Amino acid sequence: MKLVRVATCYGEEKSCIWKGEDLFVLRDAQSIVDVLAMSAEERASLETRLSAGPSLKLADVKLLAPIQPTSLKDFMGFEVHFLGALKWMFPDGGGPGGAGTGKLPERLYSHPMFYVCDNSALLGPSDDVIIPPNSSYYDCEVELAAVMARGGRDMTPAQAGEAIGGYTIFLDWSARDVLRHDTLAPTKGKDSGNTLGPCIVTKSEIEKYRVGDRLKVPMKLARNGELIGEGDTEHSIYSIEEMIAYVSRGATIKVGDVIAMGTAPNLCWVEQWGHNGEIRPSPIKGGDTVSMEVAGIGSMSIQVREGSPYVELPPARRYMPSA
Known part of the structure; x- marks a missing residue:
């Protein structure tokens, strides 16, 4: 359904x-x-x-948007994506775990990692996306997201799986140059848009893609009719049930929460910039149409527009001596 x-x-x-x-x-x-x-x-x-x-x-x-989430959370679920993104974010070889050297931080494997998205930036499949002022490296990530039909706290993975009601597509729009600059507070690079849609499908529509304890859901991403990448969700570091169980640890999941798995390999721009060692494919620009398709759910085509002119802020005031 x-x-x-x-x-x-x-x-x-x-x-x-x-x-x-x-x-x-x-x-x-x-x-x-x-x-x-x-x-x-x-x-x-x-x-x-x-x-x-x-x-x-x-x-x-x-x-x-098929739902106004009570909370929207997004995981870092796939190694290939994380490594490519970190290579571009930290081209000098720095960053967590020395990402630029081709290594992933060991803490990636110690527990799931997620961030809380900006609900005020929620968009639907018919809404245009506006590039933030002064961003020259705009990007989009295609993700599978679970919609919670039941709430709970301190769930086991089995209980988390029973609480899932359905799935939707989550598009995580990102200003990568802002993210690279604001490593102490990365949310600003993410709050230009969070697209959900075009529908929510009931859980059975996605369970048919299950392989063992993982979901292998095929996905495609294109820009102006040209394929950017295709992949699937099989090789997630943690299962979606384990991710949800982690969210519920010491916290309450509510009915209507949306929890995204993270970007599967090949389904965004920044990962490819990192692996290619150059800005290829070119960043998203105003006038582009970004399209994606997720098996079992459907497809969307989103129009991207240029944003407002950039407004400079006055210099920060220092109250402590320079280090």
């Missing part, structure tokens, strides 16, 4: 089951996470009832 949020021509927001070109509106104040929490039998019954009634047409609505 595919679930979407849409805006009608009257400005009304609706949550719907998506079948082909038809959208069947959820009734009785049901939300998408309510449907994700249902059993397969309950969802089938709901779909049968709604399909017998009126529908909206996909062409007549605007697709919104």
